[in-house]
Amino acid sequence: MVTAAQQPQPTAAAPPTPARHADTDAMATLVASVTAEVAGVFDMMDWAENEIAKATHRHPDQADAICHAFSLIRPGHFGLEMPSEFVYRSHAAELLQRVAAGADTTAATAAELCLVCAETSQLAPMHGTAAGLYFRLWRTAFPDHPHTAELTDQQVH
Numbered sequence: 213m214v215t216a217a218q219q220p221q222p223t224a225a226a227p228p229t230p231a232r233h234a235d236t237d238a239m240a241t242l243v244a245s246v247t248a249e250v251a252g253v254f255d256m257m258d259w260a261e262n263e264i265a266k267a268t269h270r271h272p273d274q275a276d277a278i279c280h281a282f283s284l285i286r287p288g289h290f291g292l293e294m295p296s297e298f299v300y301r302s303h304a305a306e307l308l309q310r311v312a313a314g315a316d317t318t319a320a321t322a323a324e325l326c327l328v329c330a331e332t333s334q335l336a337p338m339h340g341t342a343a344g345l346y347f348r349l350w351r352t353a354f355p356d357h358p359h360t361a362e363l364t365d366q367q368v369h
Contacts, residue, residue: 231256259297260285271312281311291354299323302353 244249260282268275303323309341311315320328329346332338350357 219329236242255297255299256286259301260304263308267305267308276314277311278308281317283307284311284317295327298354298357299327304351322349325349326353 263285264278264282267278271278285307300323303321306321306323307317309315326346326349328339329342329349332342335344
């Protein structure tokens with residue numbers, strides 16, 4: 213028989229070691245990082261679904277083709293990231309318009325061409341015809357976003 217003196221005595225729980233805190237901090241950092249990256253993807257999915265809904269409303273007879281165009285309007289397949297919501301929405305709307313019309317969807321959208329012009333302008337200044345093309349593309353892709361501060365009050369809607 214075991215006497216009370218021979219029974220194991222409960223010990224106070226040891227405080228967590230700093231290594232455990234480091235693991236917890238690393239995990240929290242990882243979760244925060246993944247959440248931040250995935251949030252942008254879910255935002256773009258919402259924008260895409262919204263643009264699809266608008267397009268199906270405009271073209272109810274082409275609703276099936278438009279709804280199946282979700283994979284066509286994913287950002288980034290062009291090689292340049294869509295930097296903002298209005299750029300992505302313009303790109304998606306133009307592609308969905310082409311789907312509804314049965315037109316070629318392989319040609320670059322006005323939004324994509326604006327991104328190319330923006331990247332190019334970082335390499336060399338744009339003058340004359342090239343700058344004019346960039347401005348015309350901008351007006352086509354983003355009619356609600358003036359390309360210069362001077363034109364803000366001159367926009368006709």
